[in-house]
Amino acid sequence: MFETLKEQPADKILMLMQAYKEDPREQKVDLGVGVYKDPQGRTPIMRAIKAAEKQLWEVEETKAYTGLAGDPAYGDAMVNLVLGDAVPRSNVAAAATPGGTGAVRQGFDLARMASPGVRVFHSDPTWPNHLSILGHMGIEKVPYRYFDDETRGVDFDGMMEDIGKAGKGDVVLLHGCCHNPTGANLNPSQWKAVIDLLLETGATPMIDIAYQGFGDGLDADAEGVRMVASSVPECLIAASCSKNFGIYRERTGILMAVCNDPAKQKLNQQTLNYLNRQNFSFPPDHGARLVTMVLNDPELRGDWAAELEDVRLTMLGLREQLAAELQRLTGSDRFGFLAQHRGMFSRLGATPEQVEAMRESHGIYMVGDSRFNVAGLNKDTVPVLVEAIVKAGV
Numbered sequence: 001m002f003e004t005l006k007e008q009p010a011d012k013i014l015m016l017m018q019a020y021k022e023d024p025r026e027q028k029v030d031l032g033v034g035v036y037k038d039p040q041g042r043t044p045i046m047r048a049i050k051a052a053e054k055q056l057w058e059v060e061e062t063k064a065y066t067g068l069a070g071d072p073a074y075g076d077a078m079v080n081l082v083l084g085d086a087v088p089r090s091n092v093a094a095a096a097t098p099g100g101t102g103a104v105r106q107g108f109d110l111a112r113m114a115s116p117g118v119r120v121f122h123s124d125p126t127w128p129n130h131l132s133i134l135g136h137m138g139i140e141k142v143p144y145r146y147f148d149d150e151t152r153g154v155d156f157d158g159m160m161e162d163i164g165k166a167g168k169g170d171v172v173l174l175h176g177c178c179h180n181p182t183g184a185n186l187n188p189s190q191w192k193a194v195i196d197l198l199l200e201t202g203a204t205p206m207i208d209i210a211y212q213g214f215g216d217g218l219d220a221d222a223e224g225v226r227m228v229a230s231s232v233p234e235c236l237i238a239a240s241c242s243k244n245f246g247i248y249r250e251r252t253g254i255l256m257a258v259c260n261d262p263a264k265q266k267l268n269q270q271t272l273n274y275l276n277r278q279n280f281s282f283p284p285d286h287g288a289r290l291v292t293m294v295l296n297d298p299e300l301r302g303d304w305a306a307e308l309e310d311v312r313l314t315m316l317g318l319r320e321q322l323a324a325e326l327q328r329l330t331g332s333d334r335f336g337f338l339a340q341h342r343g344m345f346s347r348l349g350a351t352p353e354q355v356e357a358m359r360e361s362h363g364i365y366m367v368g369d370s371r372f373n374v375a376g377l378n379k380d381t382v383p384v385l386v387e388a389i390v391k392a393g394v
Contacts, residue, residue, distance in 0.1 A: 012128070012367060020365045028363030029381050031372035034180070034344060035248060036311060039378040046246045048304035052293040060289075065282045068273040070096025070254075074288040077295040078254045082209060082239050084219070086226035092258050093268035095276050096283035099251040100210045100240025105133055106255045106275050107206050107236045108171075112139060113271065115169040120206075121162070122173045123147075125347075125369070127180045127208070130173065142166070147182045152337035152349065154184050160197060168202035171236075174228075176209030177221035178343020181371035185215065185342055191224040195231045206236040213244040213308045214315065215342035234259040241291050243344070244308055250287025311375075315344065318377050325386045344375050354392040362388035370394075 016032040035043050069075060075094035083092065097103040111118045120139055122130055123146035134141050142165075145158030163172050174194070179185055186194065198205055207225050215221045228235055234257070241252040257268040276283060294300045323339035326332075338346055350358070350370035358364040364385055366372040377385060 016365055016367065023363060023365075025363045027384070029365065029376065029384060031364065031366040031376040031385075033376075034373055036243060036246065036315075036344070036375045037378075039314075041378070043248070044246065046304060046307050048294045048300040048307065049245060049247060049290055051303075052290045052297075052300060055293065056289060066285050068276045068282060069094065069269065070283045070288055071285060071292065073296070074292045075254065077292045078239060078241075079256060081218070081295060082212065082222055082237060082256070083226055083229055083258075084222065086230040087258055087260075088262065090262040091260060091265060092256050093265050093272050094254055094256045095269075095272035096285075096288050097238075097253040097255055097276070098280060098284055099242060100208070100238055100253040101129060101133075102251070102280070102283075103238035103240070103253040103255040104130065104208055105137075106272070106279065107238050108133060108137055108139060109275050109279070110236065110255075110257065110271060111171045111204070111206065112137065113275075117169065119166070119170045120173055121166045121170060121203070123159075123175065123179070125181055126173070126175070130208070142170075144172075146179075147184055147347070149349065152182075152184065152347070153340075154186060154190070156186075156190055156193075160193065163194070163203070164197055164201060166201055166203035170203045171206050172198065172203050174205055174207045174224075176207045176212065176225045176237075176239075178211035178215045178345070180210070180343070181345045181347060181367070181369070183341030183343050183346040183374075184337075186224060188223060188227070191227050195228055198228075198232055204234060204236070205232060206238070208238045210240040211243050211343045212239070213305075214312055214344060217312070218244075218305065218308070229258045232260075234264075241287060245287075245291055245294070245304070247287045247290065250290070251284055252287030252291060254288075315374050316342075318374050318379070318382060319346075321379065321382050322374075322377070322386065325382060326389065329386060329390050344373050345371055346374060347371050348389065348394060350389070350392065350394040354394050357392045358385075358388040361391065364388045 013032055020030045079092050119142050121142045121144050124143035144162030145155045148155040166172050205228050212221045237256040239254050242248045294304050320339045323335050326335040348370035352368045355368050
């Protein structure tokens with residue numbers, strides 16, 4: 001049987017990670033993998049998470065299963081973090097998942113159950129795994145214009161024209177904040193226009209929010225999500241705790257199904273439970289329990305929020321340093337967008353050949369489309385990247 005299997009395309013980011021590891025040069029910079037790194041190049045465990053783990057070790061008495069949707073307290077804490085008071089809790093069905101990726105997969109599965117011929121409209125570009133999962137599931141993918149290569153901002157007119165072609169039974173996939181891979185985000189008035197169009201077409205929004213707190217702050221980053229959830233008849237939200245809690249390997253995520261009719265919440269919750277049972281049965285609990293402890297303890301939550309704000313400001317400072325250095329050396333403000341973008345990623349605007357030249361000459365590792373992880377830099381490696389960009393003629 002196995003002889004019929006076909007070789008699958010390699011993940012470009014994982015290939016880049018391996019090439020970086022095999023590079024013998026001492027001076028090299030990994031800007032590919034999407035994890036936060038501190039100025040020493042480490043991905044630290046956040047203080048509040050460490051404290052919660054110590055507490056949990058003392059009080060945890062069982063490793064028995066929780067429930068198909070995970071611990072209800074985790075669902076409550078995450079719904080509050082993402083949605084605040086935008087919608088009543090009774091309108092939200094929620095289920096824990098193995099990471100944000102698991103939430104995305106379950107969201108696509110739910111959409112297909114509800115609408116077997118569903119088309120998913122996605123930004124061009126989007127996180128590559130969105131497309132990989134949709135392709136694997138056999139769900140039709142429809143790109144909509146999003147990033148303007150000239151302005152390095154959102155092509156909003158193109159986006160609106162394209163998502164206007166979605167209809168009832170279709171899903172419009174949106175990034176909640178810190179767009180991956182471009183770093184270019186919608187502003188509040190643009191979110192409002194998108195909502196109005198969704199109401200007109202009847203398409204269902206699905207929002208992937210993986211970087212809450214990395215852009216403009218915890219509440220500011222959730223503003224678009226809250227606007228959508230409070231305005232449309234129904235929506236899906238896939239959230240991740242990997243980045244903002246620093247628990248990447250614990251695989252902690254959640255899928256929410258929001259409706260404006262609380263009578264439908266029970267059916268939505270049953271459906272989420274069913275999907276979990278079919279895919280992985282009970283979701284992992286360790287990371288979810290730590291998140292719950294942090295969010296429900298005022299002291300831990302305060303320390304977590306303070307450290308998260310330090311992370312956000314560090315990335316913002318790196319963006320500003322990078323833009324300023326490039327302006328100084330090039331005499332041009334064409335890289336000013338780097339300071340305006342938010343989150344871990346931006347697209348530099350380099351060709352694949354220029355990206356390769358930067359790798360060969362300066363040990364700069366970034367994805368071929370010139371998406372790079374700002375958090376992979378520090379104040380000492382910013383000048384190295386700037387020199388590589390200038391010499392490559394970007």
